Structure formats: structure tokens, C-alpha cells
Amino acid sequence: MKIPSITDADRKHYRESGYFVIRQVIPAGLLRDLRREAAKAHDIAVRLHGPQTQRLAPLKAHAAELDLRPFQEFDHIEGLSDAIQALLTPEHSLKPTEDACLLFGPRERPWSTEWHRDWRDHVLEAEFQAEIGDARWQEIATDFRLWNQVNCPLYEDTSTWYVPGSFKRVHNTPAEMRVYASTTQQELWDESRRRTDEELEEFCLRYCQAMPGAVQLVLNPGDFCIYRNVGWHLGNYVPYRRRATLNTHCFTPAYVKFAADYAHMLKAVEAGIERHARLTRV
Numbered sequence: 657m658k659i660p661s662i663t664d665a666d667r668k669h670y671r672e673s674g675y676f677v678i679r680q681v682i683p684a685g686l687l688r689d690l691r692r693e694a695a696k697a698h699d700i701a702v703r704l705h706g707p708q709t710q711r712l713a714p715l716k717a718h719a720a721e722l723d724l725r726p727f728q729e730f731d732h733i734e735g736l737s738d739a740i741q742a743l744l745t746p747e748h749s750l751k752p753t754e755d756a757c758l759l760f761g762p763r764e765r766p767w768s769t770e771w772h773r774d775w776r777d778h779v780l781e782a783e784f785q786a787e788i789g790d791a792r793w794q795e796i797a798t799d800f801r802l803w804n805q806v807n808c809p810l811y812e813d814t815s816t817w818y819v820p821g822s823f824k825r826v827h828n829t830p831a832e833m834r835v836y837a838s839t840t841q842q843e844l845w846d847e848s849r850r851r852t853d854e855e856l857e858e859f860c861l862r863y864c865q866a867m868p869g870a871v872q873l874v875l876n877p878g879d880f881c882i883y884r885n886v887g888w889h890l891g892n893y894v895p896y897r898r899r900a901t902l903n904t905h906c907f908t909p910a911y912v913k914f915a916a917d918y919a920h921m922l923k924a925v926e927a928g929i930e931r932h933a934r935l936t937r938v
């Protein structure tokens with residue numbers, strides 16, 4: 657199986673919309689091995705975090721139970737690095753997959769994440785304005801050396817929704833903010849079981865569909881979807897679809913430096929002090 661060449665139109669699509677799918681990059685034998693290890697990884701995640709768990713990361717932390725070789729093989733799929741560099745730049749490389757994450761579907765009930773824009777929505781507003789500010793954020797958000805996240809599903813995956821072009825905007829639109837403010841993560845989890853499973857599934861789906869311009873990504877096994885994770889996106893999950901999706905990154909030295917320079921800004925949110933601080937304003 658040969659990975660198709662990246663064209664100028666593909667590069668333009670990525671630069672404008674913020675996502676692009678390189679179709680079916682995983683050879684069948686490797687797909688079989690990855691699925692086998694992903695099933696074990698899901699069992700580990702459920703044991704550690706419960707049946708609704710969304711992820712296990714990093715994979716190499718579970719080397720005692722997982723065979724990491726298929727994940728290491730993924731790093732060397734023939735033609736994948738060339739395709740990444742053709743779409744992005746020769747500076748880009750795939751993060752080692754053993755350092756990455758697997759995303760799963762829930763075992764019991766539907767749920768959805770909130771609409772969010774990574775990093776920007778995870779730092780405290782006052783700190784953001786003091787250290788970065790809107791003008792610099794415009795440059796950072798549109799710097800293609802940064803923010804190239806990857807979802808590569810091992811089974812058909814329609815969980816991820818994305819708003820094309822939104823990564824370029826510093827300010828959210830009032831319509832986007834109305835959708836964001838229309839619910840809470842607590843309601844989308846529904847741990848108090850106010851809704852039946854079907855009501856919750858419908859509720860989450862309507863929330864996805866309500867976001868202006870949102871598209872549902874339809875990914876087949878082995879599709880390698882790169883998306884700018886500073887654009888609006890979410891994951892919407894149902895227990896009747898099997899999900900095991902590699903969630904990784906195409907990074908550069910500039911991205912490593914950015915992450916190190918600004919790691920301290922994520923601390924408050926990681927500690928649960930404030931979540932989605934910026935989203936209280938338009």
C-alpha cells in the first residue's frame with residue numbers, strides 16, 4: 657500500500673481549514689497488531705479510570721502489559737514521514753507513538769467533551785494577557801510549526817468534530833460563545849443520570865451540530881487526520897461504537913520550545929483551579 661503524494665491543493669486545504677486526512681496509512685498486518693494492543697490498553701484504562709474512560713497515555717508507561725513494538729513500527733510506516741513533511745515542512749516529525757495516547761469510546765453511556773480550543777482555553781486569562789496577549793496569540797495560533805495534532809483511528813471513527821478555519825481567529829464569535837455557554841461538562845457527562853442513554857446521546861449530538869460551521873470528521877481505519885488543535889473541536893462518544901484511536905502530534909523544535917517555555921501556564925488548570933477561563937468572555 658502506497659501513501660498518496662501530497663499536492664498543492666492538499667497543502668492549501670490544511671492551511672485554510674486547519675485539518676487534512678492522509679488516507680489509510682496503516683498496513684493491514686500492523687493494523688491487526690495495533691488493534692490487539694489497543695484492546696489491552698483499553699482494559700488497562702478501564703481498570704485505572706473506570707468504564708467511561710477516554711484515554712491511556714503515555715503508552716510506554718504500560719510497557720509491562722503492552723507490547724510496544726507495533727507502536728514503534730507505526731513511527732516507521734513507509735512514506736508517512738515524507739507525507740507529513742510534504743504537508744507541513746521538512747522540520748516536522750512524528751512524536752514517538754509510545755509517548756502518545758490512545759483514545760477510547762465509553763463502555764457504559766454516551767458523553768461528549770465541551771467544545772474547546774486546546775491550550776488557549778486551558779490557561780488563566782489574566783496570565784495569558786500578561787505573558788502573551790491577543791496580537792502574539794494570532795502569530796502563535798497560525799504558526800504551522802505548532803499545533804499539529806493527529807488522530808489515527810484503528811476502527812472507523814466519527815467522534816471528532818471540528819470547526820474549519822477557527823484556528824485563525826483570536827476571538828470567538830458571539831454565536832460560537834452561545835453554543836459553548838449552552839451547557840456544561842457536567843451536563844454532557846450526566847453522572848446524576850437525569851437523562852436516559854438515548855436522551856443523552858441526542859443531547860450531545862445536538863450540541864455538536866449546533867456549533868456554526870462544524871464538521872464531523874469521518875475517519876476510516878488507518879486514516880491519519882492532522883488538525884490544528886487550537887481550532888474549535890470536541891469528541892462525542894457512544895458505547896455502541898468501538899473506538900481505539902491513536903492521538904499524537906507532528907512536532908518541531910519550535911513546538912518543543914513553546915511547550916517548555918509556557919508549561920507553567922497550564923499548571924493552574926491542571927490543578928483544577930480554573931477550567932476554560934477564557935470562555936467566560938467573547
Ligand SMILES: O=C(O)CCC(=O)C(=O)O
Nearest residue numbers: 759769815816889890891
Ligand atoms: O476525542 C477526540 O477526538 C477529541 C478529544 C479532545 O479534544 C480532548 O480530549 O481534548
